[in-house]
Amino acid sequence: KAGVTQTPRYLIKTRGQQVTLSCSPISGHRSVSWYQQTPGQGLQFLFEYFSETQRNKGNFPGRFSGRQFSNSRSEMNVSTLELGDSALYLCASSLGGGGSTEAFFGQGTRLTVV
Amino acid sequence: AQRVTQPEKLLSVFKGAPVELKCNYSYSGSPELFWYVQYSRQRLQLLLRHISRESIKGFTADLNKGETSFHLKKPFAQEEDSAMYYCALGLDDKIIFGKGTRLHILP
Numbered sequence: 635k636a637g638v639t640q641t642p643r644y645l646i647k648t649r650g651q652q653v654t655l656s657c658s659p660i661s662g663h664r665s666v667s668w669y670q671q672t673p674g675q676g677l678q679f680l681f682e683y684f685s686e687t688q689r690n691k692g693n694f695p696g697r698f699s700g701r702q703f704s705n706s707r708s709e710m711n712v713s714t715l716e717l718g719d720s721a722l723y724l725c726a727s728s729l730g731g732g733g734s735t736e737a738f739f740g741q742g743t744r745l746t747v748v
Numbered sequence: 749a750q751r752v753t754q755p756e757k758l759l760s761v762f763k764g765a766p767v768e769l770k771c772n773y774s775y776s777g778s779p780e781l782f783w784y785v786q787y788s789r790q791r792l793q794l795l796l797r798h799i800s801r802e803s804i805k806g807f808t809a810d811l812n813k814g815e816t817s818f819h820l821k822k823p824f825a826q827e828e829d830s831a832m833y834y835c836a837l838g839l840d841d842k843i844i845f846g847k848g849t850r851l852h853i854l855p
Contacts, residue, residue, distance in 0.1 A: 637791075667842060676847035677792075677834060690842045724792065726843070735780055735838030739792040 636661065638727050640740035647747050652713040655743045657725030659706050665730025666708040667737065668700060671722040680723075683708055684730045715747045750775045752837050754846035761825045762854045769820040769849050771809075771835030780838035781818045783809055784845070787831045795820075795833070805829070827853045 639658040647653050659666050668680040679692040683702035700710045706727075712719055722744050726737035751774045761767050773779060783795040796804045798811045798818060809820045818835060830853045835846040 669845075677845040679842055679844065682842045726792075735840075735843055736782065736794060736797060737836075737843055738794075739784075741791045 638725055638738050638740035640723075640725050640743050642743060643741065645743060645745045647715050647745065649715055649717060649747060651715050652711065653715060653745060655710045655712075655723055655725075655745075657708045657710070657727075657740060659708070659725075659727030660738055663727035663729055663738070664706055665728045666702055666706065667726045667728070668708070668710050669724045669726065670694075671724055671742070677724070680710065712745075717747050720745060720747045750837060750839060750844055752835050752844050752846040754833075754835055754849050756849045757847070758850045758852065760852045760854055763827055764824050767820075767822040767825045767829065767851065769833050769835075769851065771818045771820065771846060773816050773818065773835075773837050775816075775837055775839075779811070779818075781809075781811060782836040782838060782843070783807070783818075783820050784834040784836055785831050786834070792834070825853050827855065829853050 641656045665684045667682040670678045680694055681691045681700050682689050686702045697713045702708045722742045724742045725740045728735055728737045753772045755770055781798040784792050785795040786792045807820055807822045809818050811818050832848050832850050834848045837844045
C-alpha cells in the first residue's frame, strides 16, 4: 500500500511569490491535514479537509489556503510569501469519518523563501 | 482549549539509563493519545497509541486520566532511540501535537 506522497520535495521561492504544494493520501483515507514544522514552533496545525470540505483551521493568516479534490488529494497554497514561511510542510492522512484519528505522514515539502 | 504540553525541549540520557518523556494534555472528554517519532531524515511516524497498550521498541506509555498525563518510558535507552518525539491528542477532526522533545542518547 503506497504511503502519503507529497510533491515537490523541495522548493525555493522569493518573497511575494505564491506556491502550491500537493499531497496524495493513502488509498481509502478521506481526511487530509496540513502542518507547518519549524525548529522553534514544532508542528503547527494549518487545516484539515474531509470529503472536500475544510473541517478545521489553525491560527494562520488567510494567505494560507487549501482544497481537497474528489479523489481525496489535497493542495495547499501560500500567497505573498514571506521569509518566515520557510519551513517543512507536512501532510498527513487518516481514515476520518469518526474512526481512529491515527495519522500517516508524508515526507514533507521543504519550502525556502529567499 | 485542548492543548498538549511537553515540558522538555531536549532530554539527554546515557545509554542504558531509563528514559521518561513527559506529556500532559488538557481535554475534558475521553482522549485518544499517541506518541509519534521522527528519526533523522525520516518521516514522522506513529510510535504507539494508548488504546493498544502495546510496547514498541521497548517504549510504553500509560494514560493517567487523573493527572492528564501520557508519559513515554523505556527502561534502558539505546543509541538508536535518539530522535524527536511528539505527543499528540486525537480529536474528531484534527490531531493536536505538543512542541516535541528531542531525545539525545549519550554513549
